Amino acid sequence: MGKPLPTYDEEAVERGLLALAECGGNSEHAARLLAEDGLPIDARTLRRWRRDTYPERYERVRQEALPRIRQAAADAHLALSRRQIALAGEMTDRLAHKYGEIPARDLAGSLRNVSVSSAVHSDKAALLDGQPTAIVRRDFGEIKRLLRDKGIVLDGTAVEIDPAAELPRAAEPEPGSAETDEQAAEP
Numbered sequence: 001m002g003k004p005l006p007t008y009d010e011e012a013v014e015r016g017l018l019a020l021a022e023c024g025g026n027s028e029h030a031a032r033l034l035a036e037d038g039l040p041i042d043a044r045t046l047r048r049w050r051r052d053t054y055p056e057r058y059e060r061v062r063q064e065a066l067p068r069i070r071q072a073a074a075d076a077h078l079a080l081s082r083r084q085i086a087l088a089g090e091m092t093d094r095l096a097h098k099y100g101e102i103p104a105r106d107l108a109g110s111l112r113n114v115s116v117s118s119a120v121h122s123d124k125a126a127l128l129d130g131q132p133t134a135i136v137r138r139d140f141g142e143i144k145r146l147l148r149d150k151g152i153v154l155d156g157t158a159v160e161i162d163p164a165a166e167l168p169r170a171a172e173p174e175p176g177s178a179e180t181d182e183q184a185a186e187p
Contacts, residue, residue, distance in 0.1 A: 074128035084118035
């Protein structure tokens with residue numbers, strides 16, 4: 001018979017599941033991080049916890065940690081992007097000053113690679129931060145067709161309004177209403 005399996009208290013299980021979540025479910029990587037942190041848990045144990053023993057608990061921990069994990073990844077990508085932007089600037093300066101000494105093909109290729117890498121990290125940081133990474137333009141006809149495909153029909157007639165025409169005034173608030181109290185409080 002083999003040696004007995006180690007037992008772990010609730011705190012160790014929670015730390016193990018959190019490490020798994022932070023490592024994207026990679027039990028080998030999580031086991032290394034935990035060992036470095038003084039909590040040796042075998043990768044097979046972590047894998048078993050994720051798949052068989054605590055799958056719901058792992059998913060809960062993962063969902064709770066996901067925003068923080070994404071923010072950390074976005075911050076790391078943004079930091080890399082900033083460093084690479086600075087490096088691209090330095091390389092551009094070097095190319096301008098050493099143009100005659102250094103083969104242009106060497107610096108130009110390096111500059112291109114750093115610029116592309118910077119763009120990738122900027123895009124990844126925006127994506128992980130929940131920012132838009134693309135501009136999508138649609139004309140009204142396309143929007144109308146997409147709505148029609150979903151069963152939403154726009155039926156009506158547009159009326160041109162003279163921009164110089166005066167708009168009707170809003171009704172005066174009744175005395176004692178919240179709107180009148182707010183207006184009285186304004187300086």
